[in-house]
Amino acid sequence: MSLIVHKYGGTSMGSVERIKNVAKRVAKWHNAGHQVVVVPSAMSGETNRLLGLAKDISELPDGRELDMLAATGEQASSALLALALQAEGIKARSYTGWQVPVQTDSSFTKARIKSIDDKRIKNDLNDGRVVVVTGFQGIDPEGHITTLGRGGSDTSAVAIAAAIGADECLIYTDVDGVYTTDPRVVPEARRLAVISFEEMLEMASLGSKVLQIRSVEFAGKYKVPLRVLSSLTDPSIPLQQEQKSGTLITFEEDSKMESAVISGIAFSRDEAKLTLLGVPDKPGVAYAILGPVAKANIDVDMIIQNQSVDGTTDFSFTVNRNEFKRATDLLTDTILPAVGAREVLTDDKVCKVSIVGIGMRSHAGVASQMFSTLAKEGVNIQMISTSEIKTSVLIEDKYMELAVRALHKAFGLDQEADQA
Amino acid sequence: MSLIVHKYGGTSMGSVERIKNVAKRVAKWHNAGHQVVVVPSAMSGETNRLLGLAKDISELPDGRELDMLAATGEQASSALLALALQAEGIKARSYTGWQVPVQTDSSFTKARIKSIDDKRIKNDLNDGRVVVVTGFQGIDPEGHITTLGRGGSDTSAVAIAAAIGADECLIYTDVDGVYTTDPRVVPEARRLAVISFEEMLEMASLGSKVLQIRSVEFAGKYKVPLRVLSSLTDPSIPLQQEQKSGTLITFEEDSKMESAVISGIAFSRDEAKLTLLGVPDKPGVAYAILGPVAKANIDVDMIIQNQSVDGTTDFSFTVNRNEFKRATDLLTDTILPAVGAREVLTDDKVCKVSIVGIGMRSHAGVASQMFSTLAKEGVNIQMISTSEIKTSVLIEDKYMELAVRALHKAFGLDQEADQA
Secondary structure, eight states, X not given: OOEEEEEEXXXXXXXXXXXXXXXXXXXXXXXXXXXXXXXXXOOTTHHHHHHHHHHHHOSSOOHHHHHHHHHHHHHHHHHHHHHHHHHTTOOEEEEOTTTTTEEEOSOTTSOOEEEEOOHHHHHHHHTXXXXXXXXXXXXXXXXXXXXXXXXXXXXXXXXXHHHHTOSEEEEEESSSSOBSSOTTTOTTOOBOSEEEHHHHHHHHHTTOOSSOHHHHHHHHHHTOOXXXXXXXXXXXXXXXXXXTOSEEEESOOOHHHHTOSOOEEEEEEEEEEEEEEEEEOOTTHHHHHHHHHHHTTOOEEEEEEOOOBTTEEEEEXXXXXXXXXXXXXXXXXXXXXXXXXXXXXXXXXXXXXXEEOGGGGTOTTHHHHHHHHHHHTTOOEEEEEEETTEEEEEEEGGGHHHHHHHHHHHTTXXXXXXXX | OOEEEEEEOTTTTSSHHHHHHHHHHHHHHHHTTOEEEEEEOOOTTHHHHHHHHHHHHOSSOOHHHHHHHHHHHHHHHHHHHHHHHHHTTOOEEEEOTTTTTEEXXXXXXXXXXXXXXXXXXXXXXXXXXXXXXXXXXXXXXXXXXXXXXXXXXXXXXXXXXXXXXXXXXXXXXXXXXXXXXXXXXOTTOOBOSEEEHHHHHHHHHTTOOSSOHHHHHHHHHHTOOEEEEESSSOTTSOHHHHHTXXXXXXXXXXXXXXXXXXXXXXXXXXXXXXXXXEEEOOTTHHHHHHHHHHHXXXXXXEEEEOOOBTTEEEEEEEEEGGGHHHHHHHIIIIIHHHHTOSEEEEXXXXXEEEEEOGGGGTOTTHHHHHHHHHHHTTOOOOEEEEETTEEEEEEEGGGHHHHHHHHHHHTTTTSOOTTO
């Protein structure tokens, strides 16, 4: 008997029929003797419907009231799932975030979980119940309802799994696992049976949309084994088959995993590059440029400062394409005159391609293999950024698919590894 | 400065535009220096939508989960109203039933309020806020969400008004007050400026749909002055005008009110009559008949036992038309053989017409005036039931409109009284 947390996204909960399917799947686990806690999202479209009403009423809606409003979506879907489980003949009960309670800070619309009381959940599990807990929400120290922000249900599920000491947290979603890269770009992309936590963290932060990065961070902090798997399979498939499906995000770096140097290729089109030319090269200049950017709440990703020539240097950085206009205005109107630079160059026709693999730690020459592959395809590299287990390059965005496909092949990701 | 509770029904909260209108109206009261607590229902249609989903999932849905589900409707509308108030430049905050908290018993889907903590509401009022509290819901001793049943928001509003010691509880709805009878049946029906609490209680229990009977009972128990008024007027009408509009339900029986013998005429088509013929007339027979009916959870309204002839009697009672088939089966299959009666007669083509007036206490002959009016119109009276301030008759339902109109005229209800 294991203690398992299931998380179902909005699409999986999107209709009465789908909720019944989720109940059938959970029933299968419960009837096999496992203790199950289920964390559902709101029915797909519901959160947007509610926030749309708020937007029609107020242009700058108050966070506290937005959370009060948005939290109803998960409360309703959780109650419906409990009803569907009962219709399957299973004892079930749903709880909101405040009932558990899931304690958070008071940052409305993007609250952080501080602690979770496991007493109610454990009592109900020991009474033979399936426990349904609303994702996405909690309660702050003053008793106000909070929400964790978009995708927060993944984080709720992982945090609850950590709090109750679950053996595994299963994230059921509309894809059947984590792929070597996006199959829409590379048809040969393969599902990974196992990926290390660190690789998953890099993949998530580099643009893979399978898991929210905060949930991966949480899983890492509390060492919760995560599995990403499909909610679209027939709920009556054998449990043994389902238990091995999808992708396991693991903390054990076993020898099998080492055999793959690169596990995946991530990419993001949401990039824009800004360059200040002719910046006087003196101490404090990086802060003089990036301080105002940070103060304007614009996240900076890659940063490059060139070798200084004749006492001046060129300084480049990338931001999310949504922030491109704000960053350009700030650089031109405020920062350029302040630091005495010559000119601002901007480019929003760029993208970032990254290779990720824990094997990079022990294998030399991985980055240079990446560069040579891109060179063979005639792709010019504009910026480079590296970490222990990833190398990212910024390239012109029209080359993105070409680059991803070439790298996928060059690193042998289209070949079945012996890891599965 | 007064302390006022406003209650708005689902129609008044039915769209973004209407919610904005509610906010404008509340703002007018707040800006005139009054402290205001607002109790909104769910947006019209929302509760039915949610319960429809539950019904699609489970034929016999669990009450606890139904309440968890249905309570989201008021939570969402309360948050939206708080946002709309903020958009009017007013400090506002919404609370769910459990946040106040509104303590109830554990009778899911029809819980009863046990106590209301006024601390949070009072603190916020003293901070200059308008406080929005979800209607219809509370929390039970185990921390489960409960709802008060259909129309429960009226009861919530009155209970909150009692708890905080409000000067008046205003029930805003889609009619502009309590009428002498239903204007759809009698075009000459007039709005009452004042009605006594006891008359309102009879009117509500006899079929007038303006107020939930439980909310009137609550108002009586805690002596909360209630006013029923329209939410469909222009929210910018002068406050002095709005304060005097609608119908005041009062506890003061002043001389003006006494001048009207009858205040209103109520009626109900939801009636059905059952008669047992040839019942042996011996002690305990009434219990032998009505005991099993009560045990089957069928509410009995009027009861008549005829004068005994030759040792047998006839026994008639009325039930809600919804229960007609169940009651008929029970009478025929179980009760008739058990008491040794001769025959069962049934009739669901009946209706109940009632005259209500506190003046009946001091004026003799009111009931006989009713009977003579009906006799003149050729309406046969099948059953009669009286209380201190009302007389009800059961008649064939095709005569209902005729009877109501004739009584309305006979008691001078179409004439302007001097009470307003």
